[in-house]
Amino acid sequence: MSPLLQSIVEKIHSSRVYEVAEETSLESAARLSSRLKNTVLLKREDQQVSFSFKVRGAYNKMAHLGPDALSRGVVASSAGNHAQGVALAAAELQCKATIVMPTTTPQVKIDAVTRYGGPWVEVRVHGETYSDTHELAMSIQAESGSVFVHPFDDPLVIAGQGTIGMEILNQHPADIDAVFVAIGGGGLISGVGACFKSLRPETRIIGVQAEDSASMKKSLEAGEIVRLDEVGLFSDGTAVKEVGEETFKICAEVIDEIITVDTDSVCAAISDVFIESRSILEPAGALSIAGLKAYAEREGCTDQTLVAIACGANMNFNRLRFISQRAEVGRHKEAVFAITIPEERGSFRKLCDLVGDHSVTEFNYRIADAREAHILVGIGTQSEQDGMRLSADFNQAGFKTIDLSHDELAKTHLRHMVGGRSPLAKNESLYRFKFPERPGALMRFLSSIPSRWNISLFHYRSTGSDFGDVLVGFQGPDTDKTHLEEYLRDVGYRFWDENDNPAYHLFLIDE
Numbered sequence: 001m002s003p004l005l006q007s008i009v010e011k012i013h014s015s016r017v018y019e020v021a022e023e024t025s026l027e028s029a030a031r032l033s034s035r036l037k038n039t040v041l042l043k044r045e046d047q048q049v050s051f052s053f054k055v056r057g058a059y060n061k062m063a064h065l066g067p068d069a070l071s072r073g074v075v076a077s078s079a080g081n082h083a084q085g086v087a088l089a090a091a092e093l094q095c096k097a098t099i100v101m102p103t104t105t106p107q108v109k110i111d112a113v114t115r116y117g118g119p120w121v122e123v124r125v126h127g128e129t130y131s132d133t134h135e136l137a138m139s140i141q142a143e144s145g146s147v148f149v150h151p152f153d154d155p156l157v158i159a160g161q162g163t164i165g166m167e168i169l170n171q172h173p174a175d176i177d178a179v180f181v182a183i184g185g186g187g188l189i190s191g192v193g194a195c196f197k198s199l200r201p202e203t204r205i206i207g208v209q210a211e212d213s214a215s216m217k218k219s220l221e222a223g224e225i226v227r228l229d230e231v232g233l234f235s236d237g238t239a240v241k242e243v244g245e246e247t248f249k250i251c252a253e254v255i256d257e258i259i260t261v262d263t264d265s266v267c268a269a270i271s272d273v274f275i276e277s278r279s280i281l282e283p284a285g286a287l288s289i290a291g292l293k294a295y296a297e298r299e300g301c302t303d304q305t306l307v308a309i310a311c312g313a314n315m316n317f318n319r320l321r322f323i324s325q326r327a328e329v330g331r332h333k334e335a336v337f338a339i340t341i342p343e344e345r346g347s348f349r350k351l352c353d354l355v356g357d358h359s360v361t362e363f364n365y366r367i368a369d370a371r372e373a374h375i376l377v378g379i380g381t382q383s384e385q386d387g388m389r390l391s392a393d394f395n396q397a398g399f400k401t402i403d404l405s406h407d408e409l410a411k412t413h414l415r416h417m418v419g420g421r422s423p424l425a426k427n428e429s430l431y432r433f434k435f436p437e438r439p440g441a442l443m444r445f446l447s448s449i450p451s452r453w454n455i456s457l458f459h460y461r462s463t464g465s466d467f468g469d470v471l472v473g474f475q476g477p478d479t480d481k482t483h484l485e486e487y488l489r490d491v492g493y494r495f496w497d498e499n500d501n502p503a504y505h506l507f508l509i510d511e
Contacts, residue, residue, distance in 0.1 A: 001198050002253060008194040011159035012166060016063040017056040020092050024048055026171040029276050037302040043168055046285050046313035050084040053161060053311045057187060058085030060160030061149050062093055070095045073146040077133035079236050080109030081312050082151035087117030098140055100124045100133040104233060104436045106316040128436045131241050152187030153244025162191025168307060169199060177304040178204040182287035182311050183216045184238030186247030193254025204256040208291030210235040211260040216243050216251060230494060233436060233467040234263050237284030237312055261290040264326050271327035285312035334361050335387030336410060338506050339375045340400040354393050355379060362415060374506045376415060402502055410503045413471040425509050428456050429484055433470045435493040448491050452476050
């Protein structure tokens with residue numbers, strides 16, 4: 001074992017986390033175990049005092065500060081869960097804390113920080129990402145002389161999170177084949193990984209990241225820290241553009257593999273845990289379960305013991321609308337198809353016969369052509385293979401079918417807009433945007449569009465999430481792609497060119 005890992009393990013053993021944190025349970029997930037044909041165990045950090053593991057590292061760092069440092073106070077930047085840990089620690093140690101949180105933070109987390117910290121905590125809301133909040137926090141720290149409590153890149157914070165690994169080993173002394181850990185900045189997996197590689201090195205340590213926030217995966221592949229230009233906002237607890245120097249070095253030693261998962265898979269994992277335990281994880285908290293499922297499916301393994309750390313449950317209730325819509329696709333319980341049938345008698349009956357006993361979850365149609373009808377249909381399925389068989393059956397029957405189950409435009413916008421063809425939509429350019437959801441964001445987006453462009457299509461639907469999705473059609477004298485995208489980049493929102501999307505050509509424009 002390297003001196004670096006030895007140092008972390010020593011700090012784990014001298015950790016003071018149990019002055020505020022609890023030893024959480026390691027529970028069998030019976031339904032998942034049966035379905036995956038492996039023994040699946042969930043480490044329930046969502047049941048921690050702050051509904052997240054972060055209190056361990058934050059308190060351990062602050063508890064090791066001397067009286068002089070505590071008297072100067074602390075400052076932290078966080079998307080929510082680390083902030084709650086700092087707030088709890090501040091109240092327990094009677095230490096002033098200034099906590100900077102991004103504007104995209106779910107309100108439930110901001111409210112919790114205020115409640116946990118009481119008069120000891122000042123909350124400042126600033127910026128859209130962790131990087132924005134970090135800059136302000138460091139400025140406050142420099143001016144005040146307070147101590148910065150890093151959310152992940154600190155040996156004492158890492159050691160505090162590492163106590164989770166010790167608990168797992170004590171709770172399950174038998175062999176464990178793999179442990180699955182969500183990665184944002186890398187503090188949790190660094191601590192847990194150091195613990196396992198020192199005491200049970202044969203256990204595989206598998207990190208899990210959102211595919212649009214895979215900063216650690218890209219860094220390890222490059223052999224150096226890679227800063228992402230942008231990160232996805234769905235799993236806000238792991239939306240880190242740049243991992244830490246300490247965590248990068250430790251992760252290079254302890255991680256056996258990193259798996260990336262998409263939004264639908266995470267929604268499905270949240271649903272799985274709810275069915276299992278009636279508990280609701282936040283997206284970052286469910287990453288590890290999504291990764292475990294992907295690993296078991298990919299490897300085809302059976303009779304292994306797989307542990308996933310359910311690391312957080314701080315989520316706005318309204319986000320459940322979005323999650324419930326996407327979970328069925330993520331669990332392969334719904335397939336979404338664009339089906340073209342002849343506009344003639346008997347076609348609908350033939351299509352219904354092909355659907356058979358499958359339940360229809362959505363059916364959208366509007367007559368638009370004398371020869372063909374384009375239908376958007378959602379169908380309940382038993383598995384991904386079931387959906388593939390349906391698609392093959394439709395095509396074999398002469399009904400041209402496109403599987404839209406993984407098409408972001410179709411799932412987010414088009415399913416609510418079928419029937420939107422217009423003969424006036426000439427020379428239209430279609431783009432999809434994602435931006436942080438905060439008061440006034442949509443109006444600022446609209447006001448930033450120059451008057452020389454006409455908006456020929458606009459779709460926005462609030463999901464109660466911390467990000468917004470907008471679909472926009474532009475018309476004007478200079479909608480040349482090069483000029484238009486130069487403008488869009490200046491606006492500053494993430495965007496995708498959807499002009500070649502097959503669903504767009506089927507349902508929204510006349511050709």
